[in-house]
Structure formats: C-alpha cells, structure tokens
Amino acid sequence: MPTVLFDCDTAIPERKRHCYIKEMGEDTTQYLPSSDISTIPGTLSERGCAYCGAKLVIGGVLKDTIQMIHGPVGCAYDTWHTKRYPSDNGNFQLKYVWSTNLKEKDVVFGGERRLKASILEAFAEMPNIKRMIIYTTCATALIGDDPKKIAAEVQKELKDIDIFVVECPGFAGVSQSKGHHEFNISWMRDKVGTWEPKITSPYTINFIGDYNIQEDSYVCEKYFHKMGIQIIAHFTGNTTYDSLRGMHRAKLNLVNCARSAGYIANELKKSYGIPRMDIDSWGFEYCKIMLRKLGAFFSLEDKAEEVIAEEVEKWKPKYDWYKTRLPGKKVAIWTGGPRLWHWTRALEDELGMKVVAMSSKFGHQEDFEKAIARGTTGTIYIDDGNELEFFEVIEKVNPDLILTGPRVGDLVKKLHIPYVNGHAYHNGPYMGFEGAVNMARDMYNAINSPLMKLAKEDLRGG
C-alpha cells in the first residue's frame, strides 16, 4: 500500500491519493500521487493563487516594466517585497508596484475607467518607463472588466508604449500554477514575434524558467557567454520586456523550471520549430551535464569543457570540504514542485545526504514522475502538503534540515529543526558551481547550528 493516509487526515481520506511512500521495486507506472487538483478547504494548504503565479513569479521579475494590478490594493501589496530577484538596473522591479485600488463603486459600475486613469497616471509619473503588464484579479474578473480594450485604447493614445494583459484571477485553476500557464500562453500569443532582437552570435538561446533568485541568472549567463552563446531572452530573470518579445529568434530553448515556463518552450517549438532542451542547474554534476548538452547542441564541446574545467578548479576544493561533512544528513524538500526533482539527486549523489520527504505545492503529474523516478525508496512524496501532515512527516522521518519557505521555517524552528530557504535561498546564488557550494555551506551551517543543540537542553529537574 504505497499511498498512505496520515493519522491527521482521517477526516479527509481523499488525501490518501496525494501521499506516497516509494517502495522497493515500484515505479511511477504503478503509483503516482494525485496532483494539480482542487485543494480541500480548511486544510491549511501552502498554495497560492493564479494571480501570484503570473505576477509574483514571472511578470514581476521584468526590470523595466510597470506592474499594473487591476484589483483591490491587497493583491499589489502582498506580492511586493516578498521575492529576492534583483536586477542590474537598480532593482526597479523590487521597488515599485502599482494597483488600480478597486473600490466598491467600481465593483458596481465597472472598473475600466479607474484602470485607464491608473495606466495614464503611471506612465505620466514615470515618463522613462514605456512598458506595462496589466494583471486581472478575482474582483475585476468577476465584474467583467475588459482590460485588453483599455490597453488598446491607451496604446493608441500614447503610441510609444506597449502593454501586455494577463487574465489571471486568483480563483482560476487550483494554485499559482494556473497563473504561470496563463502568462506563458498569453505572452506567446500576444507578444512573441513583435520585436526583433539584434543577433550577435551564431549560437542563440532563450534561457527559460529562471528568475534570477539571488543572482542565479548572472551565474548561468556567465557560463553561456564564455561559450560564445547569445541569450536572446531570459524568461524572466533580470530581463526586459522587449527581449521577451524577440524569443522567436533563438535557436534553442534551454528550460530550467519546466513547471512555470515549459509551456512557452513548447509553444515556441510548435510555432517556430525551436527545439527544447531541459536542464538542471543546481549541483556540480547537473551543471556539467547542462553545459555539455548545450555544447553538443551547438558543437561547442570544447568551450563547454573549458568552462567546466575552470569552474570546477575554482569551486571544487570548497565543495569537497562540505562533501565530507554532509553525508547521512536527512533533508526534507518542501517547495513549489520542480525543485523536488532538481535537487534530490544532487543532494543525495553529490553530498551524500538523504532526502527523506518531499512535498510540492503546485507540481503536476510530470513533476511527481520525475521526483519519484529520481528519488529513493522509503522517501515520502506529498502533493499539496498541509501543516498537520508536515508535523506527522517530521515525527516519522526526523529530518536534520528542511528546505522550505521562511514561514514554514519559522514554524519548524520551534521543533528544533533548522530550515534553509528553499524558495529564495539563505545566501545565494545556489545555481551553478559556485551556487552548489553556497547551498552546501548554508545547509552545513544550519545543520550544525549550536543553537538547535542548546534548544534541546532542559535545565529543569537537574
């Protein structure tokens, strides 16, 4: 009985199909937890909404774009200052957010007039900014506003500006995943092919599904540039609006986060015949494979080997120091989805750690197929895990470390378990060779914190 019903879930037996423990000899053709389906109300799920998937994860990363959120103020407020994706232009994208501040009378009479006024004001207040993304939210979708009509009107009036509209009300789909999808598909449909990039190299790629979390993008781009590869568009770390309009000109789509951005790679293949290459960018070995695959595609094998040799020489001694100190440590990965399968082998094969539990907020079947295929037996795999399940998992597997978000980290510290920020990192970047060292360092420091040992000591009763 590989799917399991946790004790805390007796009231919601349907959770059984979301929780799986891999047994010897099983594979995903036999058992696969259900995923990407509706959340049970009241479970204290970790999931967000479609709007945040579109704005916070993908669109909000653009470094030269007004983020106009058409809805009540909270949608803007709550998706601002919650991410660590810097840019090389002074972090415009981290500093500003825009809301139409929808009010009751707009709900009654329609919010389009307010939207238009807000758009015009936004461009007027920052005359150097010429690009905008409009996001719909629950309220403005329900009242039936037509932001595309308004965007078209403004584009006619202001001429040198460009506006993209994403319809991503929070209630759409079952998690933030729906918002990723909406953004991908709408961008492809409305914007790709409307701008021509300047081609400077015979080797061109789109780097897709990396959001420059703690400067990840800079690390990867450095490798690609050393190989002589031009990045047409970076979807969407440290990126510009217009570069993403030129995605059709790349010769290869290199896909890191397949969950949030695999869709646009597929669409680019369908429409423009651009091949898709999926990679992992965390961990030494995966980075080597990434660069070798890329080198092979462009017949730049020697260049790839040069980059690998240089990086390995630089970072291996540091990495080795941690490699001898982390084996046997039990780690749980409770993140969005893809990092389960990106990380499990890297942590187990390279650092000798044991990934004992994984939970995904919004992963789909294919994420679990990959995670379970790469993961080991005895490991617990959970879709849309909730708080009581987490407590029970901790009881069962007693992890030394949890890779998860800061709020869950704040919770598990009470249980004397350290966390490392699995979404935004403690001190990244975590991608690339240097990133692998950073991640190993942060995990080592967390696991060996003197505080958590002291926390266990009870001075009462001698």
Added chain:
Amino acid sequence: MYCEIKEKERSGIINPMYNCQPAGAQFAGIGVKDCIPLVHGSQGCTMFVRLLFAQHFKENFDIASTSVHEESAVFGAVNRIEVGVDVLVQRYPHLRIIPIITTCSTETIGDDVEGTITKINLSLKAKYPGRKVFLIPVHTPSYSGSHVSGYNAAVQAFISNLAKKGEPNGKLNIFTGWVNPGDVIEIKHYLREMGVDATVFMDTENFDSPIMPDKSITTFGNTTVEDFIDSANALGSIALCRYEGGSAADFLKEKFDVPSIVGPTPIGLKNTDIFLKNISKLTGKAIPESLIRERGKAIDAMADLTHMFFADKRVAIYGNPDLAIGLAEFCLEVEMKPVLLLLGDDNPTYRKDPRIAELKEKVDFDMEVVLNADLWELERRLRDKEIELDLVMGHSKGRFVAIDYNIPMVRVGFPTFDRAGLYRHPVIGYNGAIWLAETIANTLFADMENKHNKEWILNVW
C-alpha cells in the same frame, strides 16, 4: 505656516502603504486563543497574509482558506465554507472559534455567510454534541477600506457576536488596536502597576514566542471566547486606537452601557498621561509612584536629546492613521517637525479626527497631511525636490525611498521586516517614548557618522 489637508489626486496607487481588509481581519483573528481564521476567498488572500505576518514576527500563524476555485465563482462558494469548517473542527480538536472572513471575490459573488453559519451550526450540534465551536461572520470585502478597517470590523464582529450581559465583572476592556507584543506587555505592565483587572483585546503578547525544550508551540493569541462574552460586563472600555477597535468599544457602550473612552493612542508623554488618567477615571485606581518614576525617566531621556539633536528636524510619517497621528504628536513633543503625514485609505472621517484638528491649530510650520495616500506621495515629493527631510518614520514598505534618497529612517508600525526584533519594543507608553526617542537619536547619529556630518559633535554631549 499652516497645515494643509489634502487627498491623493491620482486614482491608482503606486507603492501602497496599506493592505486590504481581509489582511486586517486575519490579524485580529490570530490574536484569539483556540482560533483558526477561515478566509473565504482565493488561496492567495491567505497565503500571502500569512507570509506577511511571518516576515514581521518571524513566526508562523495558522490561517485557513476555503480555497475558492473557478466553479465557485459561477455557482457560489458557500459549500466550501461548510467543508472548510468541518475539516478544521475535525482536525483541530482544540478549536473553539472560527471567524469566517470574506474577501472581494466572495463578497462579489454574494455568498450568504450568515445563512451558511446557521446551517453549519445545526450540523455541528448534531455531529459534535458537547462541543461548541463559535463561527463568527466577518465581512471584509477587499475593495472597501483597508487592513485598518478590516481589523476594526473583525474586532467588532467578535464582540458583537459574542458579548452577553451577565454579572458585572469589575474588569476593564482594553482594545489595543494594531500593536506589537512589546506594546501589549507595556499595557499589561501599567494595568498591573495600577492594580487594575483588565481584558486585553487582542492579547498578542505571545506573538513573541520561545523555542522550548519540549518543542511546544505557543505562538497564539491569548484572548479567549469567554473574554469576548464577558466584555459586556466590564466596568468600562478603553480603545487605544480610534480606527482599530474603536467601534467595538462604541458597540459595547451602545448595546450594554459599558462606558467607553476611545483614544488617544498613547504615543508620547501627553497621550500616555491621558491613557493613565482614563484608566484611573474608569476604575477609580490611582496612578502609582512607580509610573510617575517611569514617566520621569522618559522625560529625562527625551530632554537629553531634544534641543540639541531633534529640534526642527523635518520628518515624514506614514502608516496606520492612529499610529501616524500619534507619532506626529510625539514629534512635536520632542521639537521635531512632522512636515508630511501620509494617512491610509479613503475613510472620510480621518479628515474630521480631532487630533488632526489639533495638529492644524498647533503647527507653526508648513505641514501637509495627505489622505488616502500611497508611498509615491512621499517619493515624488523627494524626486521633484518639493520637500527636504531629515527623517522618515514608517513601516518597511517604504524602505527604498529612504535608501535611495539617503534619508535616515526609523522603522515603526507594521510590517517592519527589514529590521530585527522591532515587534519586541513598545512604541506606546513611557517606555515606548524612550524607545522612540533613543532609536531616532541613534539613527540620526549613525547617519551623521556615515555622511561625516558633524559626527565629532557626538564626542561630547
């Protein structure tokens, strides 16, 4: 030389200084013991607010969502409240109270929350005889007011749904408003010193909670169901914040004749004096020597700093209205000039606030009060060189304005995620006045040193 009160002229917001109503209701909800708020809306309305609280307190708070999805937008989502409550009640046996907090989506759909609660109450009674779980409807459409009015609405909902006339309990109701654990501790300290038995709504002292050897988790509010029920039998109510809990005090006065005093927010000496006198007035207890000594220490600490370092310093203040107004009053006490005051949301009564009227009368310098403001009101004035500032006071959402324009900033209010442990310190009361004065001083001192601006003055003072 006068104080001008105006409204933000733009329709939209660039960099909001306030959140939406459900966020405020959730903050009130986590202050209650044996309570998990159930937010009726999309998952993001809960997930991000939980993250926001975690950013500020570095703690986890349990808040549930009805996870409204697409089909509910079409057919109504009341069934998701029913399932949500049932799941919570079954999986959390200690649970005694669940506020059901609406959002923009479910208010727009028009879900009948009260009717649903009546229906659920019947089934709960049948399913769990001997167990009572209170369900409290909290209507907080995100398109009205702000987190301030949402907090106020939730506190009032708890009180109006639960308060019940019984025997007089001789206690004082204190409605704290949106404050930090450090403030709650300060309030309790005064009540103890004065020998006053009181109930604190919401008692959030344990939001600053320990890691214990037995791994127990105690990051919960301490205000109980009984506290709400018994609030009708108090000898009086004091609401420290007019816009955050004030209407609950008003409700108890109107419905149950509980005498109430609303405000002033006890920030600074004079406001704290009034607070203590108000406690005295309602309870007949004297203000003890110990608090006179604390008051004296605060005056002493502030006097060391005012003319030499604070006088004429130009300050911009933004945040929750009660806090921002209180800070402006504090600034006047220490000879600083609050030249720009940004107050949140479109509540028309801010304009009529007697404290604003008093500021208007008092100030002998040019001052602007911007209502329904956003943080662009601050940044644009700086960018266009319409204003010169020596200090910014407000929550962390305005941090980049201070950073980019190189203005020293004192983080105060909610959220203050870019400084460590601020929730531990009071801003209200005499100790709050000391903390504010010394934090402002040390912030200015560090800035003098960073800019090599007469930093040698600090050699001797």
